[in-house]
Amino acid sequence: MVVFGLNEVSNLRIMATTFKDGDPSFAGALGGIALGLKSYHIFELKSEIPAETWAGEMAFEELQTEDELIEEICETMRQVRGD
Numbered sequence: 354m355v356v357f358g359l360n361e362v363s364n365l366r367i368m369a370t371t372f373k374d375g376d377p378s379f380a381g382a383l384g385g386i387a388l389g390l391k392s393y394h395i396f397e398l399k400s401e402i403p404a405e406t407w408a409g410e411m412a413f414e415e416l417q418t419e420d421e422l423i424e425e426i427c428e429t430m431r432q433v434r435g436d
Contacts, residue, residue, distance in 0.1 A: 355392040360418055362429050365394065369433040394430050396423050 355372045359365055369392035370377055376384040396415070399407060415423070 355390050356395055356398065357392060357430075358395045358414075360422060360426060362422075362425055365392075365426060366429050366433060368392070369430060373433060391434050392430060393434075394426050397427050397430060 355369070357365055357368065359368070367377065371381070371383055372388055372390040372392055375386045375388070376382070379385060395411060396418075399411070399415075402411070
């Protein structure tokens, strides 16, 4: 499993696809090498993280990120995983 914290949707899609199916550009070391790893964004895992840990480590980041972007990030990750 891979967990990302990056909030740039296009980069997330490329990176998650690379860990799942291999480098789509065939330019890197994982070109054509499918690792089959599922990728998640830290926002998707909020319910799995103790509230006090989330508050101390992620609450500010969550407040700085618009709800629409959080939903777009989570939807992108679900699409890449095939959920």
